[in-house]
Amino acid sequence: MNTAAPALEMTGLTKSFGTMRALDEVDLVVEAGTVHCVLGENGAGKSTLCHVVGGSLVPDEGGLRLYGSPYAPRRPADALAAGIAMVHQHFSLVPTLTVGENLRLLRLKNLPRRVARVRDEYGLDLDLGARVSELPVGVRQRAEIVKALLREPRLLVLDEPTGVLGPAETDALLATCRRIADSGHAVVLVTHKLGEVARAGDAATVLRGGRVSGGGPLAELPPERLVPLMIGRPADSLDAGLAGTIGLAADEGVRETGGEAPEAGASGGRREASGPAPRALRLRDVSVRRPDGTTALDGVCLDVGHGEIVGIAGVEGNGQSELMALLGGSLAPAAGRVELGGRNVTRAAPRERSRAGLGVVPEDRLHEGCVPPLRVADNLFLGRLERFRRYGVLLDRRAMDRAAESVLTEHGIRAGGPGALMSSLSGGNQQKVVLARELALDPLICLAAAQPTRGLDIGAVGAVHSRIRGAAASGTGVLVVSSELSELLVLCDRITVAYRGKLLGPVDPAEPDARERIGALMLGAHAPDSGAESAVRTAAES
Known part of the structure; x- marks a missing residue:
């Protein structure tokens, strides 16, 4: 060399x-x-x-x-x-294999010693016996990084x-x-x-x-x-909230909003889920077990009011993935109840939930949020193909492509047209397609989005934030799961913290010490002892 x-x-x-x-x-x-x-x-x-x-x-x-x-x-x-x-x-990674089995596919000499060296030198620890398909996305990413470093x-x-x-x-x-x-x-x-x-x-x-x-x-x-x-535009064109999300401090050429960080909440003011009206989303005493028998969610209670943006912070692997799978309908609870606009959807299939007004943006957009071999237009209108049926049987692809072209333009999605394969898009543009599809649900009672700006560029992050706020302003309840604490502090009316299958908090983002309080909860500080006490209650119920 x-x-x-x-x-x-x-x-x-x-x-x-x-x-x-x-x-x-x-x-x-x-x-x-x-x-x-x-x-x-x-x-x-x-x-x-x-x-x-x-x-x-x-x-x-x-x-x-x-x-x-x-x-x-x-x-x-x-x-x-x-x-x-x-x-x-x-x-x-091969999802049906364990982490250790995936690493053994590398056929490296002295593999245990190499794994131990990476763990000790870089602080990247892994459960070699865990099946990849059952791991949170963040842990899978850690395994990919370890796999690369082993060489x-x-x-x-x-x-x-x-x-x-x-x-x-x-x-x-x-x-x-x-x-x-x-x-x-x-x-x-x-x-x-x-x-x-x-x-x-x-x-x-x-x-x-x-x-x-x-x-x-x-x-x-x-x-x-x-x-x-x-x-293509100067840094001072960005507001302080967006700048914080992408890691650009306000003293680095970023325009302040009235000299202060922007107020959280879709319309600049805070809302709380209050009164007797049905919540957009309600979870009551929900418990979920992983395939290995361990507890992923432990007696979780959560309310999202109409027009309210609620955030869930936390280190990956504390039940967020299972919560999103539960909401999407791919995972059934061992106990508890899920309500959408007052309607019991605990056992409803994913298609039923979508038609009832629950939009879900999963954390793994490629494998759970889209069908890569299908066209972009097909992915945009999954579950709504009847809109383009002729005589109840034939599919009018020209009409579908025209509608898809309009969505691509509106959401700034860069693709080789409606007929491009979903697999040909960049990760960020795949994310935009999934989000655009879920926002277009009619009715849209609640939007649950995991890592909604993951992999997006600066301009796209701002656009997604604007659309989330717009959905809340129209009365949609929004639940955002994000590993970006700055993003949650900018977007949300209140923030809960996932810790070992429980939801702790809530924390008001407007509080001066909100970041410190959330950080403490992420480490388990003040964690309740019983499942009943782990409930995250709205202000009206506390």
């Missing part, structure tokens, strides 16, 4: 899919011993760039060099042999790795990136979060529309200069 040469060089890299040019003469240099951040909007070409480096895509034009030597991978195995490890947005790579490429990690796990991952760089190797970190860029990065390259719009050493690129390179 030539340590004096850059770890990775790209020259004139170009890649097209049909008429869409995903990468357009991209030049990029990643120095050895550095963390190089790649930034850009959804559809800017970041994931395509990662796939080219990882060998799963072959460029149409241009070349690559790895530590001074020509590098032209034709398949992922070539990248692995060259010492490149990838962690993609979409997981590569002791000289170049690690991470595509949006922190979207499903909690604060402590994110800190550990960024520290891992720093250790790898300090050892003389290199890291390519694709992220939307400017706070992570500032904490871990040495240099950055910004992509817009498949082309390099700027970049350089981060010492010369403060956040207020990165934002316009990413979105």
Whole structure:
């Protein structure tokens, strides 16, 4: 290995899919011993760039060099042999196997010793006996990262790795990136979060529309200069709430809202679920057990009022995934009751819940929120195909495509048209499709969204927040599960905390010490002893 040469060089890299040019003469240099951040909007070409480096895509034009030597991978195995490890947005673990069985597929010598080293050095612990399909998304992401680190790579490429990690796990991952760089190797970190860029990065390259719009050493690129390179407008056009969500502090060129953080709640004021009217969503003494018999939800009570935005914070693995699966209808409770607008939907099938007005945006958008082999238009109107039936039998695809085209434009979804396969979209644009579909339910009594802005660029995050507030303003109850505490503090009227299958709180985001109180609850502070006391009550019931 030539340590004096850059770890990775790209020259004139170009890649097209049909008429869409995903990468357009991209030049990029990643120095050895550095963390190089790649930034850009959804559809800017970041994931395509990662796939080219990882060998799963072959460029149409241009070349690559790895530590001074020509590098032209034709398949992922070539990248692995060259010492490149990838962690993609979409997981590569075999869901029917245990974590340990997945790691043994790597066929590495001294695997137990390597696993122990990664655990001790990077603080990434795993239950090797757990089945992947039963793990929360954040734990699956941790397993993917461990899998990559086991190979002791000289170049690690991470595509949006922190979207499903909690604060402590994110800190550990960024520290891992720093250790790898300090050892003389290199890291390519694709992220939307400017706070992570500032904490871990040495240099950055910004992509817009498949082309390099700027970049350089981060010492010369403060956040207020990165934002316009990413979105084409200045940083001070962002309000403080959105800036906080993406990790950009208000003193870094961000416009304040009246000198203070924006008021939480869909219409700028706080609401509480009050009075005798049915709640948009009500859970009463709900318990759920995992397939291994352990308790995922323990006597949970939760109310979401009409027009109210309620947040659930917490480290992944504390019952949030099971709660969303319960609401979506894919998981039945062992006990308790679920009501939607006063109607008992505890045993209702997913299709019945959707028609009754419950919109669900799952945390795993690829495997649970869409059908990747189907067209974008088909995914947008899943469950509502009767709208486009002719004579009760024939499907009017032209009418469907026209309606889908309108949705793509309205929600800023970048795709090769309504006929494009869902699998061809970037992760962020897949998320936009799922959210657009659920928001279009009529009626929409309650929207339950897990990680609604995961993988979205700055502009898209603002648009999603606006749509969530708009839904609440129209009387829809909204439940948001997010690992982004800043997001919850900006959006919600009140926040509860998931901890070991219980919901603790609630906490008023307007309180000066709200962040500290939520952090304490995430660690189990003041956790109740009994299931009955774990209920999260509304102000009217407390």
